[in-house]
Amino acid sequence: MKITDLAIVFTAIFFPFFMLINMHAQNMTDTTFVEMKYSAGLRTAVQDGGEMLNVNEMQSEEAGYESSKRFRADKDRALATFSKSLYINMGIQEDQQAQSALWWYIPAFVVIDYDGYYIYSMQSYLGPSDEMNYHHTWSPKIPYAYSDGDGNSIHFTLDKRVEVYNSSTKTWNSGLQGELVRRTGVPLLDQSETFEEIRRLTIVNTVQNDLAYYIKRHNTLALRNGISYQFSLPTIDQEEWVNTINDIGLMAFVQGIPMGDRYYNNYSFGGGRLVKTPVYYGGVEAGTGNKYVYRNTCPFPYEVREVFGSRKEAAAFGYREKSCYYDAG
Template identity: 40%
Template sequence: MKITDFLIIFFILYVPTLFYIEAKAENTQTFVELNQKHENSMTVAAQDAVNVLRTNVIPKLEVGYDSYKINPVDPQPAIDTFLQTLALNYQVNDSVTVDMMSRYIPVFAVVDYDGLLLNVYQKYTNEDREQELDRVWLPKIPFSYNDDEGNIINFTIDEDIEVYDVQLNEWFEGKRSELVQEVTVPLLNNETDFEQIRKRTIVDTLQENIAFYINEHNVYTKYLDVTYQFMMPLIAEEDWYNTVDDVSILAFFQGYPYQMADQVYHEYAFVGTRLHKKESIVAGMVDGQKRFWYESCNYPYVADEKYPNKKSAAAAGYSELSCLNP
């Protein structure tokens, strides 16, 4: 056989393989880029949503927990902003497609000061007494712990608690350090044990309820014209524990299809964005005006002063520079 015959056989057998390998490599790179875009879009959307929460959560917490209980946070603007930013990042500008994107968000969660708020799809009876399937906010789920003696502790993301003392048959409210002398609940006696149980209770509440409602979303996929099988993603314990000391947003966006040749891109992204309710206020001169803003806004302006809250900054003659509308 001539050398030219070997070359012809080589090209017939191996060149298509090389083209196939190159095409697969290009596809892999495309998927990596899509995945990065997917996660970046989620992160930006969650950050915008938490900035909306910041405008009405922090002022209430600065007044105190009692005021916060009377005027709790309204989470609806957060999910509205989340969807708007997500749609913008995906270059979606029609309501029909935005509604379709929403169907791939099985759970939108807000870790509130004293409980878990979940926005999910549910069937309910509307004003016309007809069954309707739509996104709804569930009643707040408390961070509740029961000890072996029957005592009940409702935790918050800091030291404020509600305690039912079974021996005294009475409810108490306040900080652990204040109630330890008033109640007979053993857990309050040890600050280290208290913190461990508080964090574990909040994480358990998140994991159990989010997993349940992500799974329940599969009941409605037929009606939502979605074929993806939703399930709880594997998330590191450290990520869960990062949510227990601050108001946070946990968003799940799963199975949104990216059509690429004969393949469909399916992936999920988990985003936890903290509110930083205890962060300091910084202040300085901005365009010749005395302004104050939250450090997390990451403005390039020089900060000359630092204050514990808005009230103190305003008393010093500064006006607010919002993270949302600089």
């Protein structure tokens, strides 16, 4: 057999494999790009929603001198802003059907308030003709509640203010922990370091447990709607949880969005007093291979490789800053 015949046979056999590999690689690149866009959009939406938590028309509802953390968290305004921002960043701001479908992939949305929290989740109900309907609704405010071995109850807040119930005397007391030392008959209030540790753990564990319940319940509702993805509370570092409950804020969980042969899963936290930080794209110039970092609002035609929270973070990975208004290259 001639060498040209061998070449033809080789090409006929292996060319389809090369094509499949190339198509798979292109699909992976496209999927990674979409995933980064979704992550940037989710982060931005959470930041936008978080900023709305402490926007109040009434001065009496603003943080006072007694506590810089005591706001009336405007959960409805935060939710509306989060939703609008997320729709815009995902390119579905004009598509109500896509917006409704998206919420099937958001098993839980949480607002952390000063003395408790709310969870916005899917609920089912029977319609007029006994048909099953679904809609999202807020839970009642869930307090940061703790009970000790003697049956005493403590309602924590995001700072040291508490409400305490003594089961022996059947009395309530409220105030700052330091003001209540040796006044309530509840041992935890007399131990400042232990009090702070229990306060943080109670808030984190209470939110975690309820989130796990609501997300697990979302599986049942989603399955009835034809979504077989298994939703679950992601593993989140304890330090990240502790940092999250320092202030009023919100959490959003997005899971199970189909992306090629895998699923998009992510979550994001945002604080009510958080100063909005920009999102930066790390892109590569096609002709030169130069790596640039720029704001996500800049219309550069570079291939986006990574998403960063700051220019300094991007610089550590070899990206040079480029602005919409001047060429930093």
